[in-house]
Amino acid sequence: MISKISIPAAILSAGLFFSLSAGANSQFLERTEVQSFIDQASEQTGLPRDEVAALLGKARFQQSIIDAITRPAESRTWGEYRPIFITDKRIRDGVSFWNEHQELLEEISQDYGLSPEIIVAIIGVETAYGGFIGNYRVLDALVTLGFDYERRGEFFRGQLIEFIRLADEQGLDMDKALGSYAGAMGLPQFIPSSYRHYAVDGDGDGRIDLWESKADIFASVANYFVAHGWGHGEPVAFKVDVADAEVDDLLNKARDLAPKTTLRELRERGVIIPNDAPEVPADFKVMLFTLTTDDQVEHWVGLNNFYVITRYNHSVLYAMAVWELATKIAALRES
Structure with a gap:
C-alpha cells in the first residue's frame, strides 16, 4: 500500500x-x-x-x-457573490502566495501551459490559499x-x-x-472522482497529496484545466451590449453552460460586440450569460477558457470570480 x-x-x-x-x-x-x-x-x-x-x-x-x-454561494447574484472573493486581502494574499512559490509555479506553468495566476486564483477562491480546507x-x-x-x-x-x-x-x-x-479535498478542493482521474504526482514521491505537496497541488490543477481543453494564452470573456436584441433563447443558464451560440449569430441578432473584443472566429462556439448586480444586468460572452473554468465548478459566478481574481493578482504583482 x-x-x-x-x-x-x-x-x-x-x-x-x-x-x-x-x-x-x-x-x-x-x-x-x-x-x-x-x-x-x-x-x-x-x-x-x-x-x-x-x-x-x-x-x-x-x-x-x-x-x-441547499444554500450554496453560487445561488447568489453577482453583486452578492463578487465581494466574497474579490477583496484587497485576497488579492494581496494571492501575490504573496505566488511569490512564495514562484519557481514551482513557473515550472508547472511551462510544463502544462496554464498561467500561474489561474492556478493561484483557483486555490485562492477554493480555500483562501489553504487558509480553510x-x-x-x-x-x-x-x-x-x-x-x-x-x-x-x-x-x-x-x-x-x-x-x-x-x-x-x-x-x-x-x-x-x-x-x-x-x-x-485539499487546497484545490478535488472531489474523489477528480482526485482519482486528474490529480498527479507533481513531486515524484509516489503519492498524490493535495493537502501538503504544493507540487502535487499545482500540477493537479493545471492537469485538470488542460484535460478539459484550456487554451494557453487564449482570451476568457468580454462584455457585450445587447441593446434591444432578443437573445433570451441564446443565454446559458443554471447548469446548462456548454457554448451554444456564435459571434456571427449574436451580431445577426443585434448584439453589439465592442471594438476591443478579442479576435475570435465568427463561427466559434461561445457562451452568452448574464451577471446581475444591485442595479443592472450585464451581458457577457464567455469563450472556451471561460467554459473550462466552469468545468471546475459549474457556475458562471465562480468562473468570473476566478478570472477576475487571477487578473487582479497578476496586475498587482506586475505593478
Whole structure:
C-alpha cells in the first residue's frame, strides 16, 4: 500500500462532529438503499461486504451538510457573490502566495501551459490559499449527501465509491480525511472522482497529496484545466451590449453552460460586440450569460477558457470570480 498522506493536524479535530447513537447507525444500515449500496460498493471496489458495512457504520449524519448544500454561494447574484472573493486581502494574499512559490509555479506553468495566476486564483477562491480546507469528514459528507439528499444522492453515492477506491490507492485514512460539505479535498478542493482521474504526482514521491505537496497541488490543477481543453494564452470573456436584441433563447443558464451560440449569430441578432473584443472566429462556439448586480444586468460572452473554468465548478459566478481574481493578482504583482 502507498504511504499515507500527511494530513495537517489542524484539520483533524475530532470535536467538530456529533455522532449518531449506535441504534440510529443500526437503523441506517438496515435501510434498503443502504444495503443495495453495500452490495454495489463491494462488487465495484473489491472490498468485502462486511468491511463496507463497517465503514458506513462509522459515518455520522450531519444536518449542517444538508443545510450548506441547499444554500450554496453560487445561488447568489453577482453583486452578492463578487465581494466574497474579490477583496484587497485576497488579492494581496494571492501575490504573496505566488511569490512564495514562484519557481514551482513557473515550472508547472511551462510544463502544462496554464498561467500561474489561474492556478493561484483557483486555490485562492477554493480555500483562501489553504487558509480553510474544510472541517467535515469526507466520509460523513458523502454518506450524508448520498443517502439523505435526494436531489443528488446518486451522484454522491458514486463519489463515495470513488472515495473508497481513492483511499485504497493513496493510503488515505477515511476516518480522518477532512474536506468541504460536498466532500471536496485539499487546497484545490478535488472531489474523489477528480482526485482519482486528474490529480498527479507533481513531486515524484509516489503519492498524490493535495493537502501538503504544493507540487502535487499545482500540477493537479493545471492537469485538470488542460484535460478539459484550456487554451494557453487564449482570451476568457468580454462584455457585450445587447441593446434591444432578443437573445433570451441564446443565454446559458443554471447548469446548462456548454457554448451554444456564435459571434456571427449574436451580431445577426443585434448584439453589439465592442471594438476591443478579442479576435475570435465568427463561427466559434461561445457562451452568452448574464451577471446581475444591485442595479443592472450585464451581458457577457464567455469563450472556451471561460467554459473550462466552469468545468471546475459549474457556475458562471465562480468562473468570473476566478478570472477576475487571477487578473487582479497578476496586475498587482506586475505593478
